[in-house]
Amino acid sequence: MKLLVILVCLGTFLSRATALKPRILLSDSIRLTQEDVGDFAAIDFGDETAVSLENGNVSNCKVFPGDKAWPSTEEWARLNRTLGGALLKPKPAAAACYQGPDFDQAECTFLLTNASSSHYWLDDPLVALTQWSQGSTCPLVSDPQGNCTRGGFPEYVVNATNVKHIQAAVNFARNKQIRLIVKNTGHDFGGRSIGAGSLSVWTHHLKEMEFIPSYSIGPYRGMAAHLGSGVESWEEHNFMNDHNISIVSPGCSTVGGVGGWMSAGGHTTITSTYGLGADQVLSLGVVTASGRFVTADPFTNTDLFYAIRGGGGATYGIVTSAIYKAYPPITITSSGLSLSLSQPSNTSTPGPGVVTDADTFWQGVGAYYRFAAKILDAGGYGFSYIYPGANQTFRFTTSSSFLGYTPDAAFAFMQPLYDTLAQLNINITNPTIRPSSLYGSRGIGIGPAPGNTRYRSRLLPRANWEDDALWNRTMRAIRTAAEAGFDNDFYFHGTLTSPTAAVAGWPGNASAVNPAWRENRMHAMLMDAAPAQSAARDAVFRKYMGLLRAASPGAGAYMNEGDPGEPDWQQAFYGTNYASLLEVKRRRDPWGVFWAPTTVGSEGWEVRSVDGYAGSQNGRLCRVW
Template sequence: MKPNLVLVCLSAFIPSLAAFKPRELLSDSIRLTQEDIGDFAAIKFGDETAVIRDRQVSNCKVFPGDEAWPSTEEWTRLNDTIGGVLLKPEPAAAACYQGPGFDQAGCTFLLTNASSSHYWLDDPLVALTQWSQGSTCPLASDPQGNCTRGGFPEYVVNATNVRHIQAAVNFARNKNIRLIVKNTGHDFGGRSIGAGSLSVWTHHLKEMEFIPSYSIGPYNGMAAHLGSGVESWEEHNFMNTYNTTIVSPGCGTVGGVGGWMSAGGHTTITSTYGLGADQVLSLGVVTASGSFVTADPFTNTDLFYAIRGGGGATYGIVTSAIYKAYPPVNISSSSLSFTLSQPSSTPGPNIITDAETFWQGVGAYYRFAAQVLDAGGFGFGYIYPGANQTFRFTTSSSFPNLTPAAAFAFMQPLYDTLADLNINLPNPTIRSSSLYGSRGVGIGPAPGNTRYRSRLLPRANWENDTLWNATISAIRTATSGGFDNDFYFHATLTSPTLSVAGWPGNTSAVNPAWRSNRMHAMLMDSAAVQSADRDDTMRVYMDLLREVSPGAGAYMNEGDPGEPEWQQAFYGENYARLLEVKRERDPWGVFWAPTTVGSEAWRVSVVDGYGGSQNGRLCRTGV
């Protein structure tokens, strides 16, 4: 029996078992040594204190074809040092293009069955948004042109332990190669791809350990030790096994310990327990020097502060995290939908033919949602535009630890308000609750081209009638003006205040805009081809949301990489402190991704001219 399982089993028989520090995960315990390095100087450790910042050796990262690009022999030696986990994969969609990689059967599988499996999550290259890669090898049944590498990395380290990550970081730093970090590929801003790069793929760091009693500072309770490659559906299966709850991403195939957490991380229960970043009690991190460190409230406190909410893959690479765990939570949910149709349509319970009535109904739900959030609940919905200024509104409200009958009663005042607006819908009966942490399976979508823009709308907008009316007007205008109905509105409503964040969540770098948030408002563009014209149009509509929320912010994970004044929008008043941490911990500029802290010091020379694409060389800006 494994040692951690012995402790778990013993705790069931000995209630007084003292709180204990968990063992290291096996993947964290396997580290790079001087013996591993030997005379291979390309993977030697760095020293932050010895760097003279104004004497950096190059204005650009080394690129394939450059004289300084590592030789085949050097790549081979790196591979040998890390036990053969260095990959040089081809883009999966190459199977659909005429050429040496053409495979009709493989192409058919990608087009018809891959998204009904875990295939795309297990691909070492792909990000689920193609435009940020440059769309140089898009998946298509009859593709035009050639499949080229574009923004995909040149090499990938399939990391299954800290040693692999340390060697990759050291090699990239010493050879001046662009380094990127990828887990599942749920990346809508170009942060897990990059032309001419070496990628650290953390997807297979899958260890999980239940800790029945964990103490650190004022925290005493259950905890979970999770590898950074663990996906939400795997966390849910873990919760089910141990009869516990961990705050995890709402989408089952999103990783809970990587980029989701490090930018904040919202989900169904964040109005009750706080954001993903608020759950962290300890972190395992590989720094830019190649060192492996523990960061917690008392050790490496700068990293512990910065990584929890200050953005991913910029201060170090997270290998594992210890999360708070809670008793089981049951969720009662209520759904609502109605449609604005043409005046000639036949009215029905869910069919509205008057535009003013429709938008009043939308506003009634969104304003009522403040009460849902104050009760620890969550809202999730969309406004989809149709032809001829028709719309469909759909949303759900979820209540942790509220019985179905209590949730039904809670929602009734909303339906009374809707009836006063002549929207006569029945309050739907909630027949049962569902366990947060029910078992699931990981099924991932195919790569697409959706582009997100977001705004965190504060509670002040709900508390002033004039500001509220301006907010709904902005949402209405923004949703009504998209290209060929490809623009749509997505709202997640959650309230992760400092009070629910608790300790040590209240000491993190989470964007302060989250603490007063009511609505994470998103404008989304689902077009197959993104363009500068579409960007310009969307920016006009996003400005309407910015105007009604001055000084607020945006959520980096579902934000626009072209966000104006992104330092303030994504990080708020924390930016200056975070930049100090970045410069101290990574004076070489090893870690870079768009709109991460310190990223203004570099830029990508985009090949196709579309903003946000990562298919060009990375060079310094002189900032």
């Protein structure tokens, strides 16, 4: 709450002289009017002041297909006419692989062999890239069993290409009390982009981009970029290249930079120098739960501006566009390291980077992770995996990235690590570093196929690096959890970045970003890729994640790559910001229009899953009294 007061007071002081009216993208300028509504009451606007969850204006459950209150075919058709034909009722793509009226062997073969080498899955209006949260009722497999059913996929999708589309969808869902979901590219590992019996707002095609050579708001003076919420990272990079600038964008090329990635924080290669994605936002275009389109910035709708930047997506409104800070071109220099633990051999000497003693291997892993604190303090980034192999073997890979360093400078920076590894009797030399590359180099968007990955994560703070006892406890937890991957088919993933409040700058340092990010050293994850989902498997993960939590008391987790079953998720994903965010949620969305698992206020509702698996969105959404 204190942050909100500071932000409002600061806005009152500065707005009179320095705030500029945000530029309007074409898609933001096309809006729903009262004339459009006419006598179609189902798409009329709402009034937040006339409703509350407590006064009985909200039903016990969202209306579900088959219910008497479910809209008629004519009502859906009239909504489609209002939308100019943007209402879709698509079938699951994988239905092509199932015997029945939608079976298509050629299409099925394409999906299984070539679709992931194209933009196919990103352009699919239904699919989220994690199948378990949908209920796995129509998984993409080569030998499907049973029938393909809709499961947790939405009933209808609005292919939004302007604000009017989003406003009409929000109003229709609110007035008809239908579950509403928001989907962009489908990079969703927690079930926030799908939902049975829902109407989906698909923001994927809000692709406008505008370069602003000189932008001024509050104390900010500099370049900026106005981005539609459907713009993907590879598109941002091409835009950067065209205009000779840099924008903080997702590391995965097909993730949207202005949607859920930003709303939960958004880390990437350059966040130790420039801050998180949420820290870059200067202004937002938002459709609220009442169906109104508003601008949110440090001086206007300050509660939304605070909450959306780090307080979780699909919660307070639907972001249509954002004005981001832009920087001069940035060069990236990277250095790779790979260690392997193998079984001893009586016939050959281990090669470079190969270790035959487990304790030595883990000392080498720990040496890199401890050294990585220096990389982060220099504004760099680390990206690592620990993979279990056959016969109790391991492979550790990592890449360290430096901003603005020459290859020689990066080589010299890394040399002390290799001196330490030599002292541990690990035979590996500092590798020659390839030439630097431009952050913002041109790329293409190629999306992965749907899978079953489930993330469990922890943000490990700098205190664990600075205290020897905590450090040893941290490495014991990582080792124990990683070794459990042999028998349980999971692996460890650690990204290292340090987006402090200092690098966040203004207005990023007055946002709803999880405070745990400001103290972060490592975003530590256990990656579950096994297709079987069960309470017993969840218990295994809780056991090993518990070790990481115990080693970092009071820290948190990253919602975008966190577990929807995270214990005490309010504290883990939002920290001390949760109470103030809940106030914003209740004020801006008293109807409960926006709901997704582990978002602010979501404890007031639950999915009555038909498959019984925690986190599944295959079921009716109902109030929790």
